[in-house]
Structures are given as C-alpha cells and as structure tokens.
Amino acid sequence: MTEPINKIAIVGAGLVGSGWAIVFARAGLEVAVYDTLPTVREGALPFIKDALADLQGVGLIDDAAQILARIRIAGTIEEALVDADYVQESVFERVDVKSEVSQLIDAAMAPGTIVGSSSSGIPASAFTQDCVNRERFMVAHPVNPPHLVPVVEIVPTPWTDKAAAERVRVLMERVGQVPVMVRREIEGFILNRLQGALLNEAWALFEEGYASAADIDKTVAHGLGLRWSFMGPFETIDLNAPGGVADYAKRLGTLYHGIARSRKEPRPWSDELIARVEDERRQVLAETDLSARREWRDAYLTRIAAFRKQSGDKGDA
Amino acid sequence: MTEPINKIAIVGAGLVGSGWAIVFARAGLEVAVYDTLPTVREGALPFIKDALADLQGVGLIDDAAQILARIRIAGTIEEALVDADYVQESVFERVDVKSEVSQLIDAAMAPGTIVGSSSSGIPASAFTQDCVNRERFMVAHPVNPPHLVPVVEIVPTPWTDKAAAERVRVLMERVGQVPVMVRREIEGFILNRLQGALLNEAWALFEEGYASAADIDKTVAHGLGLRWSFMGPFETIDLNAPGGVADYAKRLGTLYHGIARSRKEPRPWSDELIARVEDERRQVLAETDLSARREWRDAYLTRIAAFRKQSGDKGDA
Structure with a gap:
C-alpha cells in the first residue's frame, strides 16, 4: 500500500481524460488510456500530440516525444487496468453512466488500486455504493483542461479509506497538480x-x-x-x-x-x-465561433501556465 | 461640455488617490493632487515615484520622470480644482467623510467640472444629494491599485446627467482603464x-x-x-x-x-x-508580515499587467 504510484489508467478518453494523460505522462508515469468508444480512443493520441506541441512551444516541457511514448491506448478496460496503481475515471457526468463504469472498474482493478473520479459535482457515494472495493473510490475533480489548470478537489465518500485519499493527495502533488482536501461530501464540492x-x-x-x-x-x-x-x-x-x-x-x-x-x-x-x-x-460571439474561442482560451491558459512557471509561484498561494 | 478632459484633480492622496494620479499622468494628462492631511500630501510623490520605477522596470512605461513631471501637489482644494475638468475623489469610505468632502468639491469646482468618487460600495446619492452641482457627481470605483487593475465601475445617481457619465466612460477608456456602466445604484455595485x-x-x-x-x-x-x-x-x-x-x-x-x-x-x-x-x-502569515505580502501582491499584479500588455488582451474580454 505504501509503494509509490507509478502506473496510471485513464478510463474515459475525452478532453478531460486526455488532459489527465498529459498530466501523468509529463511527470514520468506510465499511462494506459481506455474509452468504450473506439473513435474516442483513437482520437486521444492525436489530441495529446497537439497539446504537447503547444506545451513545448511555450517552454513548459522539453521533450514531447518522450512524454507521448509513455502513453498507450488500451483495447479493453481489463488491459488498461491490469497493473494500474491508480485509475482516473473521466466519463460522462451522469449518475447512471458513472455507476456502470465504476462497476466495470471495480471488477477489473487489482488489489490496492485506487480510483479517482473526475466528477465535477456529483459525490462519489452516489455511484460507488455497490462496488466491492468502494473504500478505494473517491472524487478527484480537476478543472478542464487539467494539464493547464492545476487544482484537483479530492472528495472522499463516507466509506473511503483515509489512507487512500492521502495517497491520491501525495500523487497529485508529485505530478505538479494542486490538491485540495474536501473533508466530506457536498453537492458541487468547493x-x-x-x-x-x-x-x-x-x-x-x-x-x-x-x-x-x-x-x-x-x-x-x-x-x-x-x-x-x-x-x-x-x-x-x-x-x-x-x-x-x-x-x-x-x-x-x-x-x-x-x-x-x-x-x-x-x-x-x-x-x-x-x-x-x-x-x-x-x-x-456567433455559435459557429464557439470552438475557435475555446482554442483561444486554451492557448491563453497555456501562456498563463508558462507565466506562472516563470514567476515560480506554482502552489505558492 | 464636449471638450476633451485634460486636467485632473485628485482629492484624497492615499494609496487609491496616488494610483489614480499615475493612471491619468501616464496617459498624458496634467494632475493636481490634494489631501487635507499635509503628511499624506507629502507622502504621495515618493510613493508615486517608486510605483513608476516598478512600471518602468517591467516595460509598462518608458519615461517615469516625464510622467512624474505631470503631477503636482496642491496646497488647498481650491488650488487643486481651479482648472480641473475632472475630479477623482478618493477619501475614506464613510458617508459623513464623503459628504463633507463632496460639499468642499461642490463649492470649489468650475462650471462643467465632473466628479467621480472612488467609493467601493456606498452609492453617490448617499453623499451628494445636497450638492449644487449634484448632476455632475457619480461613482467611478476602481480596484486597488488602479494603475495595475484596470476596471472602473461608473455608477450614476438618479440625478446624474447621462452625458456626464458618458464623458467619464470615454475618459476612462482613453486613459487605458476598462469602464463598466452600472445602469442604476445598488449597494456594493457589481x-x-x-x-x-x-x-x-x-x-x-x-x-x-x-x-x-x-x-x-x-x-x-x-x-x-x-x-x-x-x-x-x-x-x-x-x-x-x-x-x-x-x-x-x-x-x-x-x-x-x-x-x-x-x-x-x-x-x-x-x-x-x-x-x-x-x-x-x-x-x-504573521501580522507583522502583512505589509511585505502586500508589496508581493502589487509586484505580482505589476507582472500580470506586463503579461497582459504583451498578450495584447487589454480590454479584449
């Protein structure tokens, strides 16, 4: 239980899951990415490659190719979870969807594996109560995109093992995120x-x-x-x-x-x-310009991340 | 009435008033600064000189000495207001203090002069109702320090001349601030x-x-x-x-x-x-470290202002 976390599985490979893959691989960890939809799985690596190029462009990372090489796409959830120490679940935010995926993770996870959900407002007690390993499930809520905005809210359920929550906190600090400990569940978190x-x-x-x-x-x-x-x-x-x-x-x-x-x-x-x-x-802003403006937002957040790194204030406030 | 505003009087020369002096002088306007307390009046120029040096240090201004030369300290309120087109009142936030100072301004102001109060939450109707020129009084609320944080809330009273509020909006845009029009008074503004x-x-x-x-x-x-x-x-x-x-x-x-x-x-x-x-x-943070941390905050805001200028996004969002 006190071994450091080195292998990560990402379940749900949309924008949030892909951002998480960058966070962990950037910090030197091995990452397996899975999504039930083959098209989403296949879209993850090209998206990650582009995002890594942007990070390298502003000097936030040195070697995009090396980071990309740590990320692999898994064809099944079992293959993704086979030796994962930590699972970041990032599927659609609806109780029924999260419940179903949590049970699949529950069935495939190794003893000792910990699971954090990217849920942005639904407490994990609403979708993990029936899991056999429910004491190792919790919320680890990022802001989108997680590789540019560092905060992570760690929200344990009433049955979450305190040591597991603490291990996730340590992991998040180690990979350069800013973990916040929410002491008990509340709708919407902090x-x-x-x-x-x-x-x-x-x-x-x-x-x-x-x-x-x-x-x-x-x-x-x-x-x-x-x-x-x-x-x-x-x-x-x-x-x-x-x-x-x-x-x-x-x-x-x-x-x-x-x-x-x-x-x-x-x-x-x-x-x-x-x-x-x-x-x-x-x-x-016309509806047709929404996605261009989202790209502008992410480019701006990338410049802010570079500014903060240069100012040396990561985690300082 | 449609002449551009070129001469500014600052009444109240604390941190907010001194920051305002920088805003207007930086944009090329002539500024007279007055405070009832001689020690505050005399402290304004040294403070402004330091702040201008910081701005020049990050490339936000080119010639601190030239800007400083546009700012003079006035010995009386009449001397400050003698030819002012616009008065920025920045005295202590209490209705009785603001009332008294507003009446002094009212008695000394030239025909056509406009007055904006730095009030951060008290509507101007609470302290200008008895002024002869009350149709030319309003709130122009900055964030501290105004030379680093550009937003200004313009809040007219029920008796404020709409054309006067519009002239203040134009002035604020011209000097590089970001004016926001609050359509009617509400406690705390936006x-x-x-x-x-x-x-x-x-x-x-x-x-x-x-x-x-x-x-x-x-x-x-x-x-x-x-x-x-x-x-x-x-x-x-x-x-x-x-x-x-x-x-x-x-x-x-x-x-x-x-x-x-x-x-x-x-x-x-x-x-x-x-x-x-x-x-x-x-x-x-120990109480004895509060003022050092305030200096850190202002240094950080200065770097953010330089970053924003470099990103070309002033007034863009």
Whole structure:
C-alpha cells in the first residue's frame, strides 16, 4: 500500500481524460488510456500530440516525444487496468453512466488500486455504493483542461479509506497538480459552489438590468479575477484591510451580509432569462465561433501556465 | 461640455488617490493632487515615484520622470480644482467623510467640472444629494491599485446627467482603464456584490468544516481564478458546454439553484467565525508580515499587467 504510484489508467478518453494523460505522462508515469468508444480512443493520441506541441512551444516541457511514448491506448478496460496503481475515471457526468463504469472498474482493478473520479459535482457515494472495493473510490475533480489548470478537489465518500485519499493527495502533488482536501461530501464540492455563488449573483444582476453580461464579465476579467488568479478570496481580503482579515470582516461584514439577505429567495434561471443571456452572448460571439474561442482560451491558459512557471509561484498561494 | 478632459484633480492622496494620479499622468494628462492631511500630501510623490520605477522596470512605461513631471501637489482644494475638468475623489469610505468632502468639491469646482468618487460600495446619492452641482457627481470605483487593475465601475445617481457619465466612460477608456456602466445604484455595485457572493459561500464552507481557508483559497488561485483573470463568468460558462451558455444553463442550472437554496438563511459572519479565520490566516502569515505580502501582491499584479500588455488582451474580454 505504501509503494509509490507509478502506473496510471485513464478510463474515459475525452478532453478531460486526455488532459489527465498529459498530466501523468509529463511527470514520468506510465499511462494506459481506455474509452468504450473506439473513435474516442483513437482520437486521444492525436489530441495529446497537439497539446504537447503547444506545451513545448511555450517552454513548459522539453521533450514531447518522450512524454507521448509513455502513453498507450488500451483495447479493453481489463488491459488498461491490469497493473494500474491508480485509475482516473473521466466519463460522462451522469449518475447512471458513472455507476456502470465504476462497476466495470471495480471488477477489473487489482488489489490496492485506487480510483479517482473526475466528477465535477456529483459525490462519489452516489455511484460507488455497490462496488466491492468502494473504500478505494473517491472524487478527484480537476478543472478542464487539467494539464493547464492545476487544482484537483479530492472528495472522499463516507466509506473511503483515509489512507487512500492521502495517497491520491501525495500523487497529485508529485505530478505538479494542486490538491485540495474536501473533508466530506457536498453537492458541487468547493469549486463549483464558489462558482455557483458568483454566477447566481451575476445572473440576478443581469436579470434586474443593472448591467449587460459583457460589463459584468469585464468586472471580473479586468478586476476581481486578476487578484484571484494568484490569491484566494481569504488571502485577498486579509491583505485588503490594515489589520488583516478580522479587521476587514469588521469593516465590510455588514455590507456582505446585506448582499446575502437581498438574495434570500433564490429563483431558478428562467427560460426567458436564459434566452436573454444567450441572445447577448451570440451577438458577441456567433455559435459557429464557439470552438475557435475555446482554442483561444486554451492557448491563453497555456501562456498563463508558462507565466506562472516563470514567476515560480506554482502552489505558492 | 464636449471638450476633451485634460486636467485632473485628485482629492484624497492615499494609496487609491496616488494610483489614480499615475493612471491619468501616464496617459498624458496634467494632475493636481490634494489631501487635507499635509503628511499624506507629502507622502504621495515618493510613493508615486517608486510605483513608476516598478512600471518602468517591467516595460509598462518608458519615461517615469516625464510622467512624474505631470503631477503636482496642491496646497488647498481650491488650488487643486481651479482648472480641473475632472475630479477623482478618493477619501475614506464613510458617508459623513464623503459628504463633507463632496460639499468642499461642490463649492470649489468650475462650471462643467465632473466628479467621480472612488467609493467601493456606498452609492453617490448617499453623499451628494445636497450638492449644487449634484448632476455632475457619480461613482467611478476602481480596484486597488488602479494603475495595475484596470476596471472602473461608473455608477450614476438618479440625478446624474447621462452625458456626464458618458464623458467619464470615454475618459476612462482613453486613459487605458476598462469602464463598466452600472445602469442604476445598488449597494456594493457589481464588483463587490460578486465578490461578496463568493465570499459568503467561502465563509460558510469554512464554518461548516468542508475545507481549510488555505484549501478554499487554492481552489480559486489555482482553479477558478485562472479563467476569470481573462474571461468573465458568462463567457466562461458560454465556452463550457458544447452548445454555449443556454446549453450550459440547461445542464447545470439545477445544481446552481440547489446551491443557492442551501444558503437561504444567510447569517452574518460571527465573531467566533471571524476569530477562526483570523487564527488560520495568522498561522500562514504573521501580522507583522502583512505589509511585505502586500508589496508581493502589487509586484505580482505589476507582472500580470506586463503579461497582459504583451498578450495584447487589454480590454479584449
């Protein structure tokens, strides 16, 4: 159990799974990639090859070919898992799909193998309760794409072995990710709950006509988000009052409680509201340009990753 | 009224006012700086000189001395305002202080002069109602420090002349800031309401023991905040589902509504909770190290500003 993790299986080879393959192979580990769909399996290596070329282009890796050589495509789930120490499951986010795949993994995994799910909001207890090895299943939730955005939320189920969660934490640090330990399950975990809180306020401000979606976006992209890209919310406010966070809370707690109280009756985003946001976004960016803009986003995230490496601040905040 | 704005007065010469002096002088405008406290007035130029040296160090400006030469310290408010086209008021954030200073500005301003307040949450209607020239007062809220973080929220009062607000928007774009038009007053405006929504969820997650403050911070600094440093929340989700924002809302609206409903009874941050957050922060960063860490933050923001200029994305998102 205390042997270091060296062999990785990726189950589900879409964008998230392919990004994970890069994360582990980049750190020197052997990676087997499997997907039930042959076309997805076959598309993984060309995608990974392109992404590695981009990383090498900005100096984030030295030898793309060597990294690529550590990744192999497996034709069956058994072949992928035969000697895997750790399995990163990255299949479609739906309880029935995750349940079915978790049982296939459960049947094929070796004694001691640990499984992390890329689930972005569904707790693993909802899809691993019937697994024989369920004490070695948990959530290990990345941000897309994982090879460019380092955070990983580790969320154990009530039956997850604490030592297994700790081994995943150590693994993630070793491969250069930034693990966050969520102490017990909650819908949306930390990351998407924080995103959701800000989104709910953004949608409400738009609905009530205080600003356009574009102007709300600017407030984050040219204001709030700059500090949050290297300091979290607690450190930000700790530095924003002369006496630190308690001083800040005394000065501004009333304002923030007032904001919370003004949203006591949260409503779902209505179809009419969704249509208005969609309409504004499609005026800024046509539907046919969405995928080009996603490539722009990933190219920008690649440059940010290079900037952060150069600044030496990986894992520092 | 349609002459371009060329002469600026800064009233309140602390960190925010000094940063504003840099913003305007950097863009070629003449700036007069005033503060009621002689020690603050006298401290402004040395601070500005250091900040300009930092900007020149990373290639954000070419000639610090030339920019510094455009900034003069005024001995009285009348002297500062004598020929100012625009006044940026940046005094202490308290209604009585802002009221008193607004009346002094009101008495000294020339016909046609426009006044923007750096107020970060108090609407200008709360402190300009008795001004003779109140139709030319509004909020122009920056993030600290304004010469490194470009967003500016322009928030008119019910009596603000629309043409005056539009002139401030044009001025802010001209000097390289990113203006956001808030269509009517609301406590906290856009930026601090978005910050507050995320903070309230962060404090609740900490209070309920889901994660340490440090781990919640990591979730933002190595995850959420990376995308938000160049894309706002709406663009982020627009790119995060195959069919765009409406598709995203259909997939995840229920999750986010569930998160909102779980926080229907917002409580103020209690003294005991504040003490626990303060305690964790002080273990990570001693109170005596707060000001060194603030310098680190500003140095980091300076490098980000240089990175953004190099990436050519100022005002792009």
